[in-house]
Amino acid sequence: MNSINLETIKKAKERIKEFVRNTPLIHSEYLSQICNGNIFLKLENLQPTNSFKVRGAFNRLLQLSPEERRNGVVTASSGNHAQGVALAAENLKISAKIVVPINISMAKLKKIKKYDVNIIQEGDFDTIEKKAREVSHKENLTYISPYNDIEVIMGQGTIALEVLEELTKVNSLIVPIGGGGLISGVALAAKTLDPDIEIIGVQTRGASTMYKSWKAGKIVYTKEFQTIAEGLLGGLELGAKTFELIMEYVDRIILVEEDSVRSAISLLWKKEGQIVEGAGATTVACILEEKEKFAQKNVVAIISGGNIENSLFTEIIKKF
Numbered sequence: 001m002n003s004i005n006l007e008t009i010k011k012a013k014e015r016i017k018e019f020v021r022n023t024p025l026i027h028s029e030y031l032s033q034i035c036n037g038n039i040f041l042k043l044e045n046l047q048p049t050n051s052f053k054v055r056g057a058f059n060r061l062l063q064l065s066p067e068e069r070r071n072g073v074v075t076a077s078s079g080n081h082a083q084g085v086a087l088a089a090e091n092l093k094i095s096a097k098i099v100v101p102i103n104i105s106m107a108k109l110k111k112i113k114k115y116d117v118n119i120i121q122e123g124d125f126d127t128i129e130k131k132a133r134e135v136s137h138k139e140n141l142t143y144i145s146p147y148n149d150i151e152v153i154m155g156q157g158t159i160a161l162e163v164l165e166e167l168t169k170v171n172s173l174i175v176p177i178g179g180g181g182l183i184s185g186v187a188l189a190a191k192t193l194d195p196d197i198e199i200i201g202v203q204t205r206g207a208s209t210m211y212k213s214w215k216a217g218k219i220v221y222t223k224e225f226q227t228i229a230e231g232l233l234g235g236l237e238l239g240a241k242t243f244e245l246i247m248e249y250v251d252r253i254i255l256v257e258e259d260s261v262r263s264a265i266s267l268l269w270k271k272e273g274q275i276v277e278g279a280g281a282t283t284v285a286c287i288l289e290e291k292e293k294f295a296q297k298n299v300v301a302i303i304s305g306g307n308i309e310n311s312l313f314t315e316i317i318k319k320f
Helices: 006-016 029-035 053-061 066-071 080-092 106-112 128-139 150-166 181-193 209-216 241-249 258-272 278-289 310-319
Strands: 025-027 038-043 073-076 096-100 118-121 142-144 172-176 198-204 252-256 298-303
Touching (some): 053 080, 073 080, 080 106, 096 106, 172 181, 209 252, 258 310
């Protein structure tokens, strides 16, 4: 396994470029006005699976050995990583098993079922990683972690390279956090290119394991609970590589309120024409809650995904 640095993330960008989209970075007039700054949205909801997860999945699967390809892979995911692995496996003709929780979003489960993969649905967000590792050991399949894998982290870090190719100066970069695969790769790449960039992570109270671990300075067990940002659920493995990178490169992590996330989902549709899931909208929720902190700054919010139940989306945009 490679060590992670700016050069290996650049190699990942070259490796995956034919499989993923260099997503749009758009200027939000509305958010810029309410903050008196310049707010940009990195639209990873426009990836082939409507989520950034394809980046890490392709980077990891493209580096499997011939034997690992023949044996196949297994992963655990609440939805978006599962789709990324499923798409990569299908493209690369690798068999895949996906462990998902019982209470997975039906919108995400429906999308996973479009691919030729074996779905194992059992347990909750906190137990599916353990189940997937058991399957990996029993059946000699390569386990593809949603976050705790250097190659996956490198793939996600390619987002920062795209952002900084388009913007000469970024003051703050706001990133959702679940297990930390996205923010750890993005933060390392961004801080290496410009140490002055402020990296802000966002979670909700329901999915706050990384926040509480970051505050404690060590990985701590947190009982997570249902949240509009369900894509952030799942806890952390002990020894997670992402935690070490976050402690080194992330400036602060905040918790946003559920209604702020709902407001952000509605705003992104009504003002920007973007369908965004709860996890993806947390970064805009951060902007709504901390408007004054982004005045006179160039701010990039990563919109990480757009897989949301139609009924929930309709309910939110009617109410907020």
